[in-house]
Amino acid sequence: MAGHVKLGSFEFRREREAGFRELEALIRRVETGGLRSLRPGDVLRLPVLYRATVSSLSVARAISLDRNLLDYLESLCARAYVQVYAPKRRLAAAAAEFLRDGFPFAVRSLRRPIALAAMLLLLGVVAGFALTVADPENFYSLVSEDLAAGRDPAASTESLRAALYCERAPPGGSLAFFTAGLFTHNARVGFLAFFLGFFAGVPAFALLFVNGLTLGAFAGLHHSRGLTVDLLGWLLPHGITELTAVVLCGGAGLALGSALVFPGRRTRLSSLAAAGREGARVVLGTVPLFFVAGLVEGVLRQTVMVLPARLAIAASTAVFLLAWFLLLGRRSK
């Protein structure tokens, strides 16, 4: 019948079918073996064939009523599309570039919600501190019994001091295991703070503030016994890194909440996606921060007992973090 009924769509297909088949063969190879399985010439051929086929799909939609051809082109284009636009980066290079440029840039781009998160935490600290100093009994409602582990207003000043300097036998019996536990637990809390931001930011608010309250209560207790500097030496070496990481995650979460509640000119969905992608970069960057904080808390705090040394560690982490976030990643993107 071909020679008789001259269908335009038939001719159209006959002229292009070889290209479709070639693209399909290439895509099948990429799907099973990855882009590496293609010869150099084929790699160059892939985008050309993809564009040609996508444009054929547009034409076919306009001129052809062959359902099978249309379905085939739809599915072939979809398969080719996900391969052509799949992310393809070398992992090590991407990670290095992320730590050098991407992470500090992402942190600065979210500076407002991050500052808000820091303020919430600080507000909690101040409130917890003031409440405990005003009436030590308040400590019991601010800090759970498990966490206090005997370090409460009933304890003597001497035992509080001893707790700051004694080598606490870590659960599990080894520093390494303790460190690993701290790292994984804290990183989960960070992820949770980010996720909670999605619910209009409210739970993230609560999480930051409550953590601040606990910290403030401890600070108030030790302050009332004249142990402020010793507590700082116990807390800050890992605390600066860890609290920074928590604040970064919380800030990324607050950015989600504000993107959802105040989408501006965008649709809510696209504003949420933009904030989510930016926030995810910040959250990724906090993973090494949590790791370092866990290392310091798990190992250094149990081994370094001299106050000036502890404060020096704390100060150097602060300087390092500030320099990282403020100086790096300034090149135009």
Added chain:
Amino acid sequence: MIESGVRYRMIVTPEGVPLRFGVGAAGDRVVALFLDLLLMAVGVLVLLFVLLMAHDSAFTWSAVLVALFLLWTFYFVLLEARRGDTPGKRAMGLRVISRNGGPLSVRAVLARNVTREFEVLLPVAALSGPEQVLPGAPVWVAVLASLWLVVVLFVPLLNRDRLRIGDLLGGTMVVRAPRTVLLPDLSERPPTGGLPGPAFEFTREQLDVYGIYELQVLENLLRLPPEANEAARDVAAKKIREKIGWTGEVTGRDRFLSDFYAAQRGRLEQELLLGRRREKKRR
């Protein structure tokens, strides 16, 4: 857009062409997750076995703990960032794509996976025991939190594109990656042992009865082997003869149907070129 039970979503590629993607079904995605978890569990068991055979010490255990965390956190991130799917998704014919049509970026993949634990595993833990979610909290708080988490678990069922919260944050969605095979053009294939040229000629009036929908129903019928649907072909041929007022002899039924298909498609495609798209039959 829903067609034969599958939801579709148009994604506009950077070339400006809308592509049609089937939305990944919730059930398929659950199965894919289970497959991935199974794979991870096997990997973890092998890792544990090898490590403990080699060196059973506290340090090894802490390395295992960190490795587990990293595996759980980055298994999905790395695989989806490298190829847009995981072994589980692949087995179920699913893929992750970017909803705005652009390339799937690493940060999009990150955003959709950072929340995975709290969306999927925490609710399951909450179902098994509310006290695990907020240890130390009053019972009613724990129960409320658990209820809330269960709502989160069902978010994908509450929207058309089956987006979970991670998909909202990443601007991604999970789609089906089915494969369609290109079959021969029906207007070319001569019917069983036929002669060149159409045996049946149709008038313009006769071709103006049916629309695109009927044409494609006929296409589906003709693509099945004749032995499989003798009765359906008889009915279709009879229906068409009545509808278009065919008065002539019908010697070969299959020949009649495929000639009609070719002529009808030619007519409708011609109309299409003139900007007239007739979706359905007139009466």
